[in-house]
Amino acid sequence: MPSSSTDHPDPPVLQSDPGKRPVVPLVILLTSLACLLLAGLAVWFIWTSRQTRIHESEVATSNVARMVAAQVESAMKTTNLALVDMAERVEWGENDAAGLERLRKHLVELGRAAPEFHGLFVYGDDGSWKATSLSQPVRGNNADREYFRYHREHPGHAMHVGAPIKSRSTDLWIIPVSRRIDKPDGSFAGVALITFRINFFERIYDELNVGRTGTVLLALADGTLIYRKPFDEKLIGFDLSGGAIMGAVRREPAGSALLVATVDKVERMYSYRRLAGFPFVVAVGQTKDELLSSWARSSALLSLAVLMICAVFALLARKLVAQIVIRHRLHRQLRAYSQDLQQDNAGLKTLALTDKLTGLANRRAFDEVLEQECRRALRGSLPLSLILLDVDLFKRFNDHYGHPAGDLCLQHVGRFLAERITRSGDLAARYGGEEFAVILPNTDQEGARAVAERIRTGIAALLLPHAHSPYGIVTISAGVTTVAPGSDAALRADALIERADRQLYGAKDAGRNRVCGERLP
Numbered sequence: 001m002p003s004s005s006t007d008h009p010d011p012p013v014l015q016s017d018p019g020k021r022p023v024v025p026l027v028i029l030l031t032s033l034a035c036l037l038l039a040g041l042a043v044w045f046i047w048t049s050r051q052t053r054i055h056e057s058e059v060a061t062s063n064v065a066r067m068v069a070a071q072v073e074s075a076m077k078t079t080n081l082a083l084v085d086m087a088e089r090v091e092w093g094e095n096d097a098a099g100l101e102r103l104r105k106h107l108v109e110l111g112r113a114a115p116e117f118h119g120l121f122v123y124g125d126d127g128s129w130k131a132t133s134l135s136q137p138v139r140g141n142n143a144d145r146e147y148f149r150y151h152r153e154h155p156g157h158a159m160h161v162g163a164p165i166k167s168r169s170t171d172l173w174i175i176p177v178s179r180r181i182d183k184p185d186g187s188f189a190g191v192a193l194i195t196f197r198i199n200f201f202e203r204i205y206d207e208l209n210v211g212r213t214g215t216v217l218l219a220l221a222d223g224t225l226i227y228r229k230p231f232d233e234k235l236i237g238f239d240l241s242g243g244a245i246m247g248a249v250r251r252e253p254a255g256s257a258l259l260v261a262t263v264d265k266v267e268r269m270y271s272y273r274r275l276a277g278f279p280f281v282v283a284v285g286q287t288k289d290e291l292l293s294s295w296a297r298s299s300a301l302l303s304l305a306v307l308m309i310c311a312v313f314a315l316l317a318r319k320l321v322a323q324i325v326i327r328h329r330l331h332r333q334l335r336a337y338s339q340d341l342q343q344d345n346a347g348l349k350t351l352a353l354t355d356k357l358t359g360l361a362n363r364r365a366f367d368e369v370l371e372q373e374c375r376r377a378l379r380g381s382l383p384l385s386l387i388l389l390d391v392d393l394f395k396r397f398n399d400h401y402g403h404p405a406g407d408l409c410l411q412h413v414g415r416f417l418a419e420r421i422t423r424s425g426d427l428a429a430r431y432g433g434e435e436f437a438v439i440l441p442n443t444d445q446e447g448a449r450a451v452a453e454r455i456r457t458g459i460a461a462l463l464l465p466h467a468h469s470p471y472g473i474v475t476i477s478a479g480v481t482t483v484a485p486g487s488d489a490a491l492r493a494d495a496l497i498e499r500a501d502r503q504l505y506g507a508k509d510a511g512r513n514r515v516c517g518e519r520l521p
Contacts, residue, residue: 024321031317035310042306046299050292054269057291058256061271064208065284067190068216069273076278078176079194080159082110082120083179086192087157090122090130090181100131107133118167118195122181123148125190142168142191151180151191161279163224164198164236173198173236175226198236201227213287215261215268219246221279228263235263245283249274258288258422270435355430357407358414366429366437370493373425373441381485385448387438388500389455389478392512394434396468409464409474410434416459421451437500445482445517452478452515462512471513479503481518 047291089103107120111133121131127143142148147162152438162176174195183189205216205227216229223241240246243262248255250256253274260267268285275282353365361369377384391397391413398406413436421438438455440448456476464474481499483491499518507516 006483018384019505022331023324027317027320027324035313038306042302046302048297049298051297053292053384054258056287057269058271061210061269061286062256064210064216065271065273065282065341068205068208068218068284069275069280071278072282073275073278074130074217075196076159076161076275076280078114079117079177079196080179081372082114082117082194083159083177083192085110085158086120086194087179087181090192091096101448104131105131107121107356116196116200118172118197118200119169120190121193121195123191123193125152125188130190132169137167142193145176147176147178147193148191151178152188153190154180155182156180157182161220163220164226167195173233174363187322199231205229206308210285213266213290215283215285217245217283217285219281219283221274221281235264238263245270245272246281248272249281259285261285272373297468309347347507350353358411358418358430360414360418360436361427361429363429363432364437366427366431367493369427370496371441373439374491374493375484377441377483380489382493383444383482383485384496384501385440385443385445385480385482386496387440387448387455387480388435388479388497388504389433389438389476390433390504392471392475392477392508393466393469397466397474400467400509412474413459413464413476416462420455420458443482444482444484448480448482449515449517452480452517456513456515469512475505475513477504477512478515479505479507480515482517 060467062499064510086107088104093099102111107122111120117133121142123129123132123142127141127145127148129142138455145162145165147160150160150162157180162178164173164175166172167174174197176193176195178191178193180188181192193372202216204216206215208229210229215225216432217225217240218227218239223239223243223246225235225238225240227467228235228238240262244259245262247257248257248270249272252275253304254272256269256271258267259270267288269288269291270283270285272281272283274280343416353361353368355362373384373467376382391409394409396407397409401409410430414428414430417436417438421428425441427439429437429439436472438451440451443451456478459476460471462474466472466474469475479500481496483496503516503518507514508515
């Protein structure tokens with residue numbers, strides 16, 4: 001019995017494909033989502049760990065800054081007590097020789113008890129010294145020092161911290177901390193002075209671990225730098241008032257932020273603090289690169305791992321897609337054969353209408369398009385322009401440089417036209433030999449002449465050498481003709497070509513390398 005079509009149906013090759021093909025995009029979508037999710041989690045983890053590392057550095061530098069501030073504050077309180085003691089001894093009458101000797105011995109004892117002190121001094125109202133803790137006598141008069149002038153001009157017993165200076169007695173960099181001494185009637189009697197060695201801070205702060213490129217600095221509230229780790233004597237007294245750290249301190253007395261240092265232009269995580277009651281600012285910084293170096297290494301490893309996992313996902317998805325694609329291979333091949341045939345036909349048509357040397361439309365294509373545009377212009381009462389151009393003295397060019405060079409010259413001209421004539425509907429074609437043509441639908445005489453002039457100047461700008469041209473380079477001459485809207489009698493392809501050719505020869509007769517044109521009535 002013959003089998004019916006319902007018993008053994010033919011495989012619905014063309015109908016099954018639409019239902020099965022969405023599986024491939026679905027696999028790709030799911031794989032992409034998985035990779036994006038994994039990458040997103042990695043980015044979140046990397047960002048979170050970075051913020052954690054910055055926070056840890058902020059806490060560490062803040063603790064060090066708090067410790068440094070406490071140490072400075074403790075030193076200033078000790079200094080203030082010593083200054084009060086020194087001033088009161090003088091104000092209570094220890095001004096005779098025996099009293100001053102007792103005062104000198106007392107200053108020596110105070111200096112031994114506080115190793116951070118460089119020296120203790122008592123000056124009279126004329127700036128001469130009365131007593132000191134130093135073993136050698138003090139040279140000169142200190143009435144010209146800033147702290148002396150300050151206390152002479154400002155009544156009151158407030159402690160005054162001056163900018164770093166060099167000691168006249170030891171030639172060391174010191175910080176002067178002073179207090180006014182009054183006579184019984186309240187008038188100025190002199191100054192009690194304690195000086196700090198700046199290298200005292202160097203010995204203390206150099207032991208702090210702030211990393212290889214970290215820094216610790218101590219400055220006055222006005223921005224005058226006292227000490228900075230790593231220590232550089234040239235930076236003592238450097239003005240930080242316009243820097244990022246002092247700007248942050250002015251906004252809030254204590255805090256942490258990523259700031260760029262004024263001294264070395266390096267970005268660091270700084271914790272800063274202004275001392276309450278004393279004109280000092282301390283700051284501790286760790287460079288951003290150093291504090292994030294371990295984070296960068298771990299982030300790079302994590303990123304590499306995520307990339308490898310995503311690559312594995314992509315490989316598995318590729319294998320799965322390949323298996324799915326095999327099921328549709330026959331259908332795709334049949335469709336591909338059909339498309340290839342269509343493309344071959346289109347290619348043959350293109351070859352039939354394309355000039356092999358220049359890649360432009362050939363004479364056949366030109367004739368067809370010109371006829372079509374003439375009919376379209378007639379129907380729509382639209383202007384139509386035609387440009388005929390050729391290479392000036394091309395025969396002499398060929399004779400001098402040879403035919404291969406001549407072909408290359410034509411290729412340059414053709415490439416230039418292909419690049420410039422790009423408006424939809426326009427057509428550039430090789431008319432024959434060294435002649436070219438450009439069809440410009442819906443273009444009036446002015447526009448067509450402008451296009452022709454741009455072509456002429458553009459080809460001249462290529463600077464192709466032409467030894468037998470009066471211009472020394474390859475040039476073109478062009479003839480332009482335009483049919484105005486409604487000129488039915490003139491809308492014939494042969495008439496357009498004839499008139500454009502006439503204008504072309506007019507351009508040659510006028511000396512070449514120029515454009516001539518006319519408008520048909």
